């Protein structure tokens with residue numbers, strides 16, 4: 001925000017879908033850099049217009065691969081691409097609006113804009129909310145002991161563990177949470193279960209299970225690795241270490257999260273308490289995974305309100321329902337925008353494709369098998385796929401299919 005009351009929006013050049021997003025922005029009459037003037041006294045109408053422009057930009061800036069691919073056709077009449085995208089776009093806008101400003105009129109406008117964005121955040125999920133039936137709170141001793149261990153080791157949480165119908169255990173808000181509230185904060189020192197944390201489980205069946213599982217993994221590793229070392233050219237020793245093997249198993253057993261540490265390294269961690277958070281296509285927590293260097297902790301802020309007693313959901317990632325079923329053993333409720341079928345086509349021999357950055361090299365279709373709407377025309381064919389098919393049949397020259405020119 002400048003002294004003149006301007007708010008600057010910019011699509012970062014290192015965005016992995018920069019060229020596609022640039023094209024989508026231009027379809028909306030927007031550039032990769034936009035300025036929003038918030039000076040003077042703004043009428044409600046002007047403020048709404050500013051919010052719409054911010055949202056159009058924010059939605060496109062926050063699209064992921066699948067959303068970019070279906071960008072044109074997926075956008076609903078309300079302008080929403082997906083619940084995940086809408087939540088990310090609105091929270092991106094909130095981070096962008098400065099919290100303070102010396103000039104009184106600008107400050108009033110900023111406050112009104114923040115209030116309007118917060119209003120939209122509360123409305124995003126609306127009737128699609130996931131209903132949660134709590135079976136029991138803190139019903140099991142070992143979960144309570146883990147939470148207690150967390151408290152003693154600097155874990156701060158506004159969540160309670162509960163037995164939830166259809167989800168096993170889950171986490172629910174122990175107080176009303178609004179945008180930006182940190183639902184869970186784990187100190188860097190507790191980002192993986194150490195020996196002392198595991199020893200908290202002493203005397204429980206869970207500890208036996210963990211120890212047995214670890215022993216079994218070690219046995220399997222000890223059996224396997226000597227065989228691999230006979231074929232070093234295929235299985236280089238440095239890749240088949242005990243640490244790498246454990247890492248793969250942790251992933252396999254699905255409770256881990258990929259966390260970026262202050263040294264820039266990505267590590268797979270089993271995070272206490274966070275491991276109780278269930279997944280939803282209408283998540284509360286979407287922005288996590290990087291250690292905050294100022295506090296040396298990992299924070300899980302909510303991006304939409306979660307009322308006291310409501311189950312607090314995380315987004316595990318942009319996974320299809322079949323992936324969630326295969327690797328996590330459950331089907332998410334509601335229409336999952338990541339239910340897509342990848343399509344494999346031969347590359348078309350067209351020189352323009354090499355130079356056109358906004359051309360797709362892989363394609364996909366929306367999978368309707370798990371959707372509540374099986375109507376064949378509900379999703380339609382995505383524009384990049386149609387363009388590819390037209391080019392393959394020589395119906396149109398590649399450059400003519402550029403959406404910005406259509």
Ligand SMILES: C[S@@+](CC[C@H](N)C(=O)[O-])C[C@H]1O[C@@H](n2cnc3c(N)ncnc32)[C@H](O)[C@@H]1O
Pocket residue numbers: 166167168169170254255274275276277278279280327328329330331332333
């Ligand atoms: C990280 S754990 C979450 C805590 C887990 N519910 C428990 O009882 O320990 C991931 C597992 O939770 C379950 N889960 C996560 N989200 C779910 C959902 N929306 N519906 C049903 N089960 C879910 C799946 O079994 C998944 O493999």
